[in-house]
Amino acid sequence: MKPLVSILIPAYNAEEWVAEAIESTVAQTWHRKEVIVVNDGSTDRTGDVARRLAAANVKVVSVKKHGRLR
Numbered sequence: 001m002k003p004l005v006s007i008l009i010p011a012y013n014a015e016e017w018v019a020e021a022i023e024s025t026v027a028q029t030w031h032r033k034e035v036i037v038v039n040d041g042s043t044d045r046t047g048d049v050a051r052r053l054a055a056a057n058v059k060v061v062s063v064k065k066h067g068r069l070r
Helices: 018-028 046-052
Strands: 007-012 033-041 058-063
Touching: 007 018, 007 058, 018 033, 018 046, 046 058
Parallel strands: 007 033, 033 058
Antiparallel strands: none
16 A cells, blocks of 8 residues: 655645645645645635635644744
């Protein structure tokens, strides 16, 4: 059995790009994969877009902002 590959997508205010990033990872040819999107306290619709694409192999986790603001 092939190993499970975990793909982590950190996202902060990535409403414009997060759907494309998720769709790209799901389209990869490796069959045993999971996609974990971490919405890092976005103030736009990043979480909504990501949750719309959630599935058995796509998990969305929303957390309070942990990254640095510049």
